[in-house]
Amino acid sequence: MINLYNEEQYGAVIKRAVNGVFEHFNIASDDAEVEIELISEEEIRELNREEREIDAVTDVLSFPTLNVKLPFNYDDYPIDVNPESGAVMLGEIYVCLKRAEEQAVEYGHSITREIGFLVTHGMLHLLGYDHIDDVEREKMELLQSEILEKVGITRDVQDGDIVEEVEEDVPFKCGYCAILGKPNAGKSTLINALVGEKVAIVSWKPQTTRNKITGVRNEKNAQIIFVDTPGLHAPKNKLGKFMMRSVTSALEGVDVVIYVIDSEKGADNVDIENIERYVGVGKSVVVAVNKVDHVTKEKVAGILLQLTAVKGLKAVVPISALRERNVSVLCEEVLKLLPEGVMLYPEDQYTDRNMRFMASEIIREKALRLIDKEIPYGIAVSVNKYEYRDNGILDIDADVIVQKQAHKPIVLGKNGAMIKKISTYARQDLEDITGTKVFLTLWVRVKEDWRDDLTILNNLGYNNDDF
Ligand SMILES: Nc1nc2c(ncn2[C@@H]2O[C@H](COP(=O)(O)OP(=O)(O)OP(=O)(O)O)[C@@H](O)[C@H]2O)c(=O)[nH]1
Ligand SMILES: [Mg+2]
Structure with a gap:
């Protein structure tokens, strides 16, 4: 995330450089924030004097707010999160425009390249890099060149070459996805992980869920409406019959089915028959092999192999709903299968239940x-x-x-x-x-x-x- 002050002309290259550094260090752009300002010679001189007791104009100054530990982990900085943006504030970078112009002429490249270079340099300082000795300087310079090369801010880049990247016009997707499977497979744990809120209760006793329950997940360009269902079983009473009818009704009109298998128990004939039935009636089926945190890799591999024999599956994803492992991968698979459509739930509503x-x-x-x-x-x-x-x-x-x-x-x-x-x-x-x-x-x-x-x-x- 970049807060850019009084800068229009060189905004694109500044963003390119900042995002290049973020990408290099695997920092999600929503997780970290920097402030960048292009200022005059007088202003940078004053800053240099006040903050570093050096009474001279310079090309770039950066003021880190944290001692960043790399690799960057958002959860390591709970008190440094800006409550307004939700991002960790890394610090400020000031670039002297006049100096950048002069250095561009001196080195025989464009101002765009020079500003890109200075911002990248400032960003590395914010992340703890410095040039205190020759070894450190060399390390920093190498990294700087590598990043600049990667994002195309090369020596031959001309002013006007780097323009704002326009976001692709991605169509909005919206649809229903039912979560089915045998009792105790972890369906409710999964819907809670997918929605990020507790919409369904969880217990280790089978047949915990009795109704279908909707949970909504909003993405940048999509809304997925998940429907948790009671575990599939042969009903022994009228309540059981009601529960199984609620599964049938949850299936009506859904685009995608996530079929959850408990990897501790494995996939038996009933699971395979259920999956084949949903594929047979034209549902897009993704299988989630759950509780992988609790079994050996060999056991998971065995189930995955077994499922390769089932025709028509869209994807098979090993997950741990409890530990929230691979849940976003599962979600991406569902997203691929959703139709285009308008948002059906207001953004702040995450369930249909009161x-x-x-x-x-x-x-x-x-x-x-x-x-x-x-x-x-x-x-x-x-x-x-x-x-x-x-x-x-x-x-x-x-x-x-x-x-x-x-x-x-x-x-x-x-x-x-x-x-x-x-x-x-x-x-x-x-x-x-x-x-x-x-x-x-x-x-x-x-x-x-x-x-x-x-x-x-x-x-x-x-x-x-x-x-
Ligand atoms: N170890 C482990 N346990 C899990 C995982 N997911 C769910 N569980 C546990 O499995 C048990 C059943 O979880 P639920 O989410 O209630 O299962 P369900 O499929 O909704 O069950 P019903 O509503 O009865 O059909 C609970 O004790 C959960 O904590 C997982 O990924 N790993
Ligand atoms: Mg449940």
């Missing part, structure tokens, strides 16, 4: 994570009150519904310890998400075999209008 739904899911997540055994599968959460008081405090009252009388004491715990724990963890998450103080009241209620009771299912929001 906070009432999120509150009930977060409470359910804590119950799933904290309570052992089979009981969590029979738990539903119904939020009865979600209201802000005048003083900004958020009151949430919810029922934690269990399907058998015998489960109630387990969810309550000894002296209410378990429900208190669920409530504490859920409240902390809800306060983080809403940014307000939350008063959470939970009640444990029994609704016998609610998972097979259509009326209760509908009341809990599991109905055909709301897959």
